[in-house]
Amino acid sequence: MKIPRMFIFVLTLLLLTGCRSPIYGQSVIDWVDFIMLDGKHYYGIHSGVLADDQYVGEKIGTVKFKVADNVTNTGYKIKDGDAAFHEKGTEIFQIKDHPHYIAVKDSHSTNGYRVYYSRDDIEYQWHFRDMPIDEVKAIEIYQAHLPEGNELISKLTKNEEVEAFLQLLINSEANPNFRPSTIRVDPIYYEMIFYTEDPVAYKYYMEFDGVTYYWHPSDTSILSDEIEMFIGEN
Numbered sequence: 001m002k003i004p005r006m007f008i009f010v011l012t013l014l015l016l017t018g019c020r021s022p023i024y025g026q027s028v029i030d031w032v033d034f035i036m037l038d039g040k041h042y043y044g045i046h047s048g049v050l051a052d053d054q055y056v057g058e059k060i061g062t063v064k065f066k067v068a069d070n071v072t073n074t075g076y077k078i079k080d081g082d083a084a085f086h087e088k089g090t091e092i093f094q095i096k097d098h099p100h101y102i103a104v105k106d107s108h109s110t111n112g113y114r115v116y117y118s119r120d121d122i123e124y125q126w127h128f129r130d131m132p133i134d135e136v137k138a139i140e141i142y143q144a145h146l147p148e149g150n151e152l153i154s155k156l157t158k159n160e161e162v163e164a165f166l167q168l169l170i171n172s173e174a175n176p177n178f179r180p181s182t183i184r185v186d187p188i189y190y191e192m193i194f195y196t197e198d199p200v201a202y203k204y205y206m207e208f209d210g211v212t213y214y215w216h217p218s219d220t221s222i223l224s225d226e227i228e229m230f231i232g233e234n
Contacts, residue, residue, distance in 0.1 A: 031068050031084040035102065035116055037061050037092060039080065042102050042116035048126040048200040050095075050113040055199035056103055057094040063104075064088060095199050110142070110150065110193055115200055126202055128217040133166055135196040141231055144189040144205065153190075154231055165230050172221035175214075183210035190231065 033044035037060070050056070064081030065088060083090065086104055093113075095101035100121045106114035117124070138157045142150040156162050180187055187207040194202040206215040206223065213223040 029068075029072065029074065033084050033114075033116075034078075035063065035083045035086070035092065035104070036078050036080055037102065040118050040120050041078075043119050043124075045115050045117055045124075045126055045200060047128075047203050048115060049110045049193060049203050050103060050115050051111065051195055051199050051201040053112055055095050055098075056113060057096040059091050060094045060102070061092040062088075063090040063092065098199055101200065108149070110140075110191070110201075110203070126200065128169075128202070128204060131194060131202045132196060133170075136162055136166060136194050137197075138162065138195040139165055140193040140195075142191040142193070144191040150191055156230065161230070165227075168224055168227050169215070169217070172215065172217070172223045174219045174221045176219040178212075178214060178220045178222060180207070180209035180214070181211040 033046070035042045061081070063083040063086045065079075065083070066086060067076070067078070067082055068085050090104050093103045095103055095115070100118040102116045102118075103113040104116075105112060138155065139162055140152060141154040141156075143153050144150050156165055187209045190206040190208070192204050192206055194204075196202075204215060204217070206213060206227075208214075213225065213227050214220055215223060
């Protein structure tokens with residue numbers, strides 16, 4: 001049966017108007033965590049936290065516009081005062097003696113602030129391979145993702161404890177094909193904070209599936225059960 005041309009035209013028009021087409025610059029945008037201030041792009045340090053609020057300096061600006069949930073045009077040009085996820089009016093602070101860092105208050109972050117670095121000035125330097133092992137002076141271990149927030153369960157400050165814990169991480173065995181056990185509905189999550197003299201402490205996660213402790217320095221890596229000496233049995 002020959003389909004009338006008018007029917008084809010109407011059907012095509014309905015299909016075009018019934019979806020959000022990239023042709024019109026509208027789409028769901030997966031924003032990275034950023035703040036633009038004084039012409040510079042600052043990006044969230046996802047594997048680092050503020051070491052101590054004593055490092056927080058003067059207020060240097062405020063967020064003027066939150067782009068997430070408000071911008072769907074892929075052609076949108078980021079402007080000064082824009083932030084990916086912070087609400088308008090969020091205060092922005094300098095980090096003392098570190099002009100390439102800024103911070104905003106964040107109740108969900110360890111020590112109360114989220115830290116950002118200027119990618120225009122420095123490279124990302126908070127991978128585990130970047131951490132100066134010999135300069136780590138303290139380690140905090142939190143049980144993470146609890147309904148009431150993270151809970152501090154262990155703090156290591158003695159040199160021998162710090163060195164032993166770090167050695168367990170260094171000796172972990174990469175196993176990118178590892179699949180967690182299903183004994184538990186969800187694994188237990190731990191947040192590990194490593195303090196040096198820098199205002200940004202290093203942050204990494206560890207998990208326990210009921211059988212195995214593992215973490216993700218790059219590829220998934222399996223940890224020795226000796227790690228329980230530092231966090232207690234589950």
